[in-house]
Amino acid sequence: MSEALRPARRNEIRQQNEALILQAAEKVFAEAGFGGATMQLIADVAGLPKANLHYYFTSKEELYRKVVSNIFDIWLHAAESMDNAPGPVEGIGAYIDAKMEISRRHPDGSKVWASEVMHGAPVIQDYLETTLRDWTAGRAALIQGWIDDGQMVAVNPDHLLYMLWAATQHYADFGHQIETLNGGPLTELQWREAKDSVKAMILRGIGAV
Amino acid sequence: MSEALRPARRNEIRQQNEALILQAAEKVFAEAGFGGATMQLIADVAGLPKANLHYYFTSKEELYRKVVSNIFDIWLHAAESMDNAPGPVEGIGAYIDAKMEISRRHPDGSKVWASEVMHGAPVIQDYLETTLRDWTAGRAALIQGWIDDGQMVAVNPDHLLYMLWAATQHYADFGHQIETLNGGPLTELQWREAKDSVKAMILRGIGAV
DNA sequence: GTTGGAGTTGACCATACGGTCAGGAAAAGA
């Protein structure tokens, strides 16, 4: 019937299984860490025999690398929300929104990323030194421009970025702690309140309101 | 010579070795996570044969539990700095100072704690539900008091606490990322700048200046 | 419908891991 799918049957299978495995891997790596995760458990979560994982990914490390790389892409994509903003209220506001949304939608990815960095970034050190460094320098300059324009108070742009990362990612990485204190997962309304609180405190904190 | 040490010789040895092992364990758990850490590596770092670890600690999990418990104590101790303050500037300012100092002096401990929580707090869930929950409720009430007194803007106290934790612990947990972006470890002066930046942004963010 | 390569998988392997233990060394008490 759907001739659009017909010729890509093989690719389809491959793509579907790779996605399935990556999804399971993200979850297991987030829950157990790289060292604590086992290929067997990832296979079970994915619903595939272990040997099949090794057909698509040559090693545990390569699988892990792909998972981390995927997260970094999401992270970078959200970072674009800061651009083309007339000022800090819109730019940083949008960035906080985007990053809070990631914490909500991809908590496992966030945890894997956090874990990777905490352990000294053994597999993504090069990303940190190139892409992330460039991105950070660019946004720091952008923020400095807003300061020079008098659109916000003079704060150290680097430390502002660290605070943005910390405050937003905390809702994913420490989600379990928050849920425990909250007596359950955050509701839709509580998520909005979290977002608003973070935005209000930071925007007021940089004198942009 | 030192008769003060003489009668406690046995205890001395025990205490010293336990401390040595706990110190090594904290480092290794921080670097590799629970699953990635091995008793052999901890033993090597401590400079003791592996079998000796099992003389002092019956299992890897018990050793880990002790490490996490130690960190929680430090954490709780710092938490006291918020009490007996006349207002948010002093109370929250002191708390930020204390927590930033922990991030600087005990980065490994902070990482182990973060890792534990990220993995669902398998061994310290009871702490979260009792001690931490009580502490949080108490400080939230304290903050609410300051709000009612008009000493700061009305913000959600819980989310303020989350931001405090996030912003300060970030300098330990993501220290590797910060060091990479910074081109090396933070200097004494940079640490002061970090502390001042966090304090300035948050205190202004809650309208307490 | 036959052929070639992609996809699949149970069985298997070498290794590394947490943990044990017997027996010796060192310290404390008598």
Added chain:
DNA sequence: TCTTTTCCTGACCGTATGGTCAACTCCAAC
């Protein structure tokens, strides 16, 4: 000095892990 208790450790064990492989099925192209 002799005895008892604590401390120490090399050698060892069962298990679980990451990874391999040969045999198989399924799909697409001719």
